[in-house]
Amino acid sequence: MKKARQGWIWLAVLLVLFSVISYFAFSPKPRFFPSYVSDSPSPTGVKGFYTYLSKETKVQRWSYSPTLLPKGQEKQLMVMIEPLNVPETKEMKEYMDFIKAGNTILLLKDNPKGMLDINTWPVDEGMSDDQLLKVYDQNNNAYKANIKSYIRLESQKGNDILLKDKAGIVAMKRAVGKGQLIVAVTPEWVMNGNILKHDHLPLVLRLINESDAQTILIDEYLHGAESHKSAWMVYPKWFVLLILQGIILAILWLWLQGKRFGPIFLPREATVRFSDEGIRALAAWYIRGRRYHDSLVIQADFVKLLLQERWQIPYSRDWKDLASFLERKWQGIKPTEIRSFLQGLAAVLEKEKINKQEYLHWSGRLNRLQKEVEQG
DSSP: HHHHHHHHHHHHHHHHHHHHHHHHSOOOOOOOTTTOOTTOTTTSEEEEEEHHHHSEEEEEOOOOOGGGOOSSSSOOEEEEEEEEEEOHHHHHHHHHHHHHHTTTEEEEEEEOOOOOTTTTEEETTTTTOOOOEEEEOOOOOOOOEOOOOOOEOOOOEEEEEEEEETTEEEEEEEEETTTTEESSSSSSGTTTTTTTSSSHHHHHHHHHHHHHHHHEEEEGGGGGGGGGGGGGGGOOOHHHHHHHHHHHHHHHHHHHTTOOOOOOOOGGGGGGGGHHHHHHHHHHHHHHTOOOOHHHHHHHHHHHHHHHHOOOOTTTTGGGGGGGHHHHTTSSSHHHHHHHHHHHHHHHHEEEEEEHHHHHHHHHHHHHHHHHHOOO
C-alpha cells in the first residue's frame, strides 16, 4: 500500500514538472522582428511586399553566402533591402560575379556608399523625413513619395537615371557584364507600413520591371539570417519537448535505482583489516607517551630477528658480540664504523630513558641496517 502511494506521488510530481517545462519553454512569446525582414509582419518589416511578389512571380528567400549563388542561364533578380552589414571584399566580388553572369541586383539602401562601387553625395539641409516629394521617372512622369534619405546618387558614365527628385538622383541603373545593377536610396518604400502609401508601390514595381528576371531572390543573408539560426530550430517543438522529458525521466530512473554521481568511497571495513592502521595507532601512542626507549628496543629486537632469518646471525648474541658477523655481511661499511655502531647501540639500549633526538638518531641507523639486510 505504501509503495503504491509513493508511485502516485511520483507520477503527480512528473506531470507537474512536465507542465511547468512545457509552459515556460514552449508557450507563445512575443517575437521580435528586425527591420526590413521578409517574414516580419510588423510595420517595419517587408512581409507584405514579399507576399505580393509571391502571388505575381516565382520568389524565394536567400539566407546563404553569396558563394552559393546560382549563376546559371536563368535570369534572376536579387533584392537587397537595407543590408544590416556591408559585405566583405570576397563576398562583394561574388555578388559582382553574380551580376556579370547575366543577373540583376536591386539594392534598396538609405546610404549605399561602399557597396558595389556606388558613389553618393549628401543633400542640402532643411529636408524633412515626413516631407512629401515629387519623384520623376525617365519620361518625366511625376509621383508622390516620402524619401527619408539625405543621400543622393552620383551619376557616372554609362548610368541610366531611373528616378529623381529636386535634390538629385533617387534611383539609377548600370550595366555590369551581362547583367545590371539597380540602386535606390528608398528602402522605406517596401515597408509594410509604407508600401500602400502615396505612389510607393508603383515606384518599386517600376524598379523591379527594369529586369526581365524569371526568379526573384530576397537577400536575408546580409540581415544576419544565419546568425539567428539554432540547431534546435531544425526539429519540431514536440520532438524537443519529448527529448527533454526523456532526459528528466532517465535522471529520475537512475536516481530511483540508487545510482550516484561522483567519487567512489570504499567503506572503512573493506580496507582496515588489511592495512597497517593498528601499527600506526601503536606508533602514535608511543610518540604521545614519549616512550622512545621502548620503541627503540622493539625496533632493535625486530632487526635482530631479521639478522637471524636473512644472515644466519644468532639471535641470542648481544649487540656488542655481532661485530665479526656483520663485518662479513655488511658491505661498504668499515669495521671500525661497525664496532662503533654496535657499542653505541648497546649503550643506548641499556639506558632507562632516552630523548627524542637520540631516538631519531639510532632509529635511523637501525633502519639503515634493516634495509641492508632486506636487500642483501
